[in-house]
């Protein structure tokens with residue numbers, strides 16, 4: 001998993017509440033056997049004027065020019081600024097997969113749906129819940145070329161006029177993100193213990209270590 | 213000092229280390245893999261440049277999507293075909309043994325595991341499938357996991373878990389003749405509810421459990437998940453040990469004797485303390501039929517459909533009303549008055565040789581009723597199919613008007629072509645009667661194999677224990 005330490009990036013404003021996982025990645029894409037490659041279909045029904053299908057080549061599709069992510073000034077944004085209850089709906093891990101694959105690294109909103117929030121951390125995405133007034137103020141001051149710096153280490157967001165906004169994140173999750181450790185990476189830090197366990201178990205139950 | 217439960221013993225045997233917050237890294241002895249929940253996990257490995265920790269501890273099979281007819285023609289549905297092809301490719305790339313569609317050993321993942329001796333007493337067994345609880349019948353700690361965890365097991369041979377609580381379900385007395393494992397577990401779920409086992413590992417004990425074959429024990433543990441528990445357990449005894457003797461993946465030579473000795477201790481200590489104990493009178497259990505859209509909505513075949521008005525809990529009452537509406541049934545209707553359109557004998561709950569024998573015994577020399585549009589028998593594996601054919605069971609079924617199919621999940625979840633049409637009613641030996649489970653708008657009644665066969669012959673539900681089978 002990609003580590004998250006310090007990020008300075010353009011911010012894309014998605015001014016909608018209750019954005020559900022079906023909007024983030026519509027259900028026809030769940031038939032896919034992949035975890036990568038969902039980026040082109042992120043917010044498919046909002047981004048395009050035609051209906052998306054799995055494995056479709058999106059380069060020639062009809063873009064909805066009014067949708068925020070299609071506007072040239074937000075191209076390359078790695079921070080998504082949005083409204084409350086982001087990521088509600090189903091538990092599909094495809095939603096954070098699509099956001100990350102598209103290029104987002106952090107999402108700022110007043111609140112997130114529970115399962116989605118958890119799933120983000122498993123996929124290198126930092127969800128940042130901030131008070132509604134603070135989110136309002138960011139929406140208000142956002143103009144063309146607006147960037148934010150997110151410092152996970154100090155748990156601060158720095159605005160272009162040097163305002164510092166603190167945010168909360170669970171210690172355990174912070175540690176994993178800072179070090180780019182997914183659960184697998186973390187467990188693999190205990191490789192010696194796993195090998196030790198196997199050696200000891202092989203004495204008690206040798207048949208588990210023989211391939212018949 | 214109080215003794216240990218079987219679950220305590222299995223847990224302690226597999227802890228690699230425990231964190232301060234109580235979560236543990238536990239070692240996984242056997243990982244079963246199927247086509248639906250594994251592709252993203254393999255993709256994740258590939259993206260991270262990781263390899264499976266111990267490829268030989270994984271065993272893969274395609275079961276959910278495979279057709280049950282015309283296997284030689286391949287899979288018609290392109291989405292299903294891609295998932296199965298992807299599993300084949302991933303297994304080759306990562307060096308994992310797979311029983312492919314052409315292999316006689318192919319079948320439902322939870323049938324082939326024990327059949328091959330790939331899931332053994334004392335093991336931890338996981339699979340990206342909730343019915344992994346089935347394997348607990350052999351005194352193994354077995355439970356279902358999600359796609360991220362599938363990847364975690366592939367990469368580390370371990371999982372991060374918190375220990376569950378201990379629930380003991382004690383079946384008092386012996387069941388009456390003709391009452392099967394399926395009836396026992398449905399009666400348990402009817403009593404404790406689908407959330408009754410939440411947060412627990414259930415151990416099933418008592419005379420009625422000891423009297424079950426391994427196949428029957430698997431049926432009981434299979435549905436532990438339907439009672440809300442991720443894992444169900446049955447202690448090892450002679451039945452268990454006899455079952456595993458000489459299976460292809462069972463321990464050989466001196467290992468076998470060592471294993472046998474170790475497995476003998478796989479039971480709860482006499483003075484073990486459980487967080488909760490529930491007693492069930494086994495002598496009172498009759499053949500069960502579900503009438504709603506949750507396995508807990510179940511009654512005995514000689515009963516009538518309960519009246520929601522008599523239910524004091526508002527949420528439950530509303531659930532019953534909704535279920536009756538979906539099922540097209542009315543309170544007070546006798547179960548034996550319910551006519552069925554289709555019959556499905558199969559699934560990881562009831563597709564083993566003993567299940568097919570029980571159904572064949574009922575069907576022998578009879579014909580399915582005129583109102584039955586389709587009666588399917590889908591063996592759990594290629595080997596079950598071979599065994600059944602060597603006993604002539606396929607002929608019995610065919611002569612009675614049943615279709616005899618290739619192994620797979622089939623109409624248990626209708627991911628392949630076998631399904632219910634809207635409004636059709638099915639007597640099914642599977643484990644879930646959820647809305648739309650067997651096809652959009654389909655109505656499922658869960659029963660035992662003998663009860664399903666009897667419903668096929670009569671055209672409606674009948675008490676199979678009241679029929680003279682000789």
Ligand code: SF4
Pocket residue numbers: 275276320321322341343559560561620621624625642643
């Ligand atoms: S038979 Fe049904 S319950 Fe069992 S693994 Fe297949 S789909 Fe799942």
